[in-house]
Amino acid sequence: VKLAADLGDTENAFIRATNSSRDFARTITLTFEEGRKFAMSAKDMTAAGVALTTTFTDFTFTAADARGEIVTATAALAKLGMSNQATAQSLQLLTKSFGQTGVEGAQTLANLEKFAENLGVPLSKLSADFITAGDSLAKLGDNGDEAFRRLAKASKVTGLEVGKLLNIVNQFDT
Numbered sequence: 626v627k628l629a630a631d632l633g634d635t636e637n638a639f640i641r642a643t644n645s646s647r648d649f650a651r652t653i654t655l656t657f658e659e660g661r662k663f664a665m666s667a668k669d670m671t672a673a674g675v676a677l678t679t680t681f682t683d684f685t686f687t688a689a690d691a692r693g694e695i696v697t698a699t700a701a702l703a704k705l706g707m708s709n710q711a712t713a714q715s716l717q718l719l720t721k722s723f724g725q726t727g728v729e730g731a732q733t734l735a736n737l738e739k740f741a742e743n744l745g746v747p748l749s750k751l752s753a754d755f756i757t758a759g760d761s762l763a764k765l766g767d768n769g770d771e772a773f774r775r776l777a778k779a780s781k782v783t784g785l786e787v788g789k790l791l792n793i794v795n796q797f798d799t
Contacts, residue, residue: 632657635667642671643678645685650674652689656696665700673699676709681716683727691728698731705738706748714756722763723770733770740774744781751777754787761791 635657636650643649653670660670673696677684684692699712707715712734719730734752741751755773762769780787 632667635671639671639674642675645678649685652692652696655689656693656700659693659697660700663697663701663704665697665704669700669703670696673697673703673709673712676713677716680710680713681720681727683720684713684716687727691726695727695731698735702734702738702748707734707738707752708749711749711752711756715752715759718756718759718763719770722759722766724767740777744777746777746781754780758787758791761795 632654635653636647639645639650639653640647653667653674656670656674657665657667660666677695677699681695684695687695695716699709699716702712703709715734715737716727716730719725719733720727723730723733725733737751737755738748741748744751754777758773758776762773765772776787776790779785780790783790
């Protein structure tokens, strides 16, 4: 009974924060069951949903099942170190500039987490670098993700920040 009341309160909080419909807010309740498998609370799901609704413009146009996947992935990435806001900004970049769907973007970000782990860089730093490099990478379209990975590797090897490497590269952009 307490869980049902908490989920109702969570939906109401989501509606107040985003001015969404009750059906749209139901996404939070529906994703909660999946999120529980990964030790995520209803509040985690709500925070992810709010960030996505306010920052990722295509989120409100996404089908309910895909929306659920995106909320769950966003909340999971937050548990791993990538803020909900950074995830939403990255999804905006991936969908608008790299031609991915929301679900594909969420998978790209999950892969970015594994890449950060393999590279030995905190996910929070790598995600911030991805957002910073976004405008420059957008020129590359669907090749932008791979270009960012090469850029992140070069940053790790040289010790130069991604922004500085982009400034060097942009000097040769014609």
